[in-house]
Amino acid sequence: MPADETAPPTVSVGLAVEDFVPTLLAFLGFVLLAPSVLGRLGAVLMGAGGAAKSTWKLLHAAWGMDVPWLDDLLFPLLAAGGLLLAVSLHRSLRWWSSPLVIAGALVAALAVVQRSVQPTFVFATVAVVWISILGTVRAAKHGSGLGAALFPVSILAVMALIPLRGHAASGSLAFQWVQQGMNTMAQAVFCIAAVLTYRAVRRSRTDQAQPDWPSSRDLRANLAREDARHRL
Numbered sequence: 001m002p003a004d005e006t007a008p009p010t011v012s013v014g015l016a017v018e019d020f021v022p023t024l025l026a027f028l029g030f031v032l033l034a035p036s037v038l039g040r041l042g043a044v045l046m047g048a049g050g051a052a053k054s055t056w057k058l059l060h061a062a063w064g065m066d067v068p069w070l071d072d073l074l075f076p077l078l079a080a081g082g083l084l085l086a087v088s089l090h091r092s093l094r095w096w097s098s099p100l101v102i103a104g105a106l107v108a109a110l111a112v113v114q115r116s117v118q119p120t121f122v123f124a125t126v127a128v129v130w131i132s133i134l135g136t137v138r139a140a141k142h143g144s145g146l147g148a149a150l151f152p153v154s155i156l157a158v159m160a161l162i163p164l165r166g167h168a169a170s171g172s173l174a175f176q177w178v179q180q181g182m183n184t185m186a187q188a189v190f191c192i193a194a195v196l197t198y199r200a201v202r203r204s205r206t207d208q209a210q211p212d213w214p215s216s217r218d219l220r221a222n223l224a225r226e227d228a229r230h231r232l
């Protein structure tokens with residue numbers, strides 16, 4: 001989601017509606033990746049930021065309404081939610097999370113002092129990338145090689161959008177659909193990676209909780225040996 005920093009000059013209704021698709025995919029990925037209630041709260045905040053931006057686009061495209069505060073919510077909510085989700089993932093991996101909290105507090109203070117969302121834009125971008133890196137580690141830890149491989153792919157796909165924003169044709173509707181399609185693909189890859197990681201985590205927890213009961217064949221063999229011993 002951070003790759004979509006500003007709305008294009010002209011947005012069709014179809015493009016505005018489609019913008020909800022990558023927002024929903026990213027939200028589902030964040031929720032599935034969250035290892036705790038704190039992380040899920042962060043995922044909700046991140047999803048709310050994306051939904052606010054998509055709603056602003058739809059209002060602008062369909063009715064010509066400009067609601068600046070909806071647009072401005074994107075990066076503050078992404079930054080706050082990204083911080084909570086990253087802290088949650090750090091704790092699940094037993095990594096030190098204090099530097100994240102300190103960095104988040106400094107960014108919030110800087111944004112208030114400057115009265116600008118720019119610090120939150122930078123922090124949100126770094127946080128989303130870092131969450132994908134943490135997702136890679138979490139997937140690998142629980143045995144999902146494909147999930148671990150897909151998280152970096154989603155990062156590269158989002159990064160590929162950055163130079164496109166400065167392209168000479170970026171204002172054309174066709175070019176916007178290209179960017180939107182790439183963003184949707186990036187979030188779909190992220191969501192798939194999160195699903196695979198979620199399934200791997202659940203599987204590993206089930207394996208750990210499963211008691212090591214002997215099989216029926218082992219039980220019969222043990223009974224036969226006991227019977228033979230008693231006969232002797």
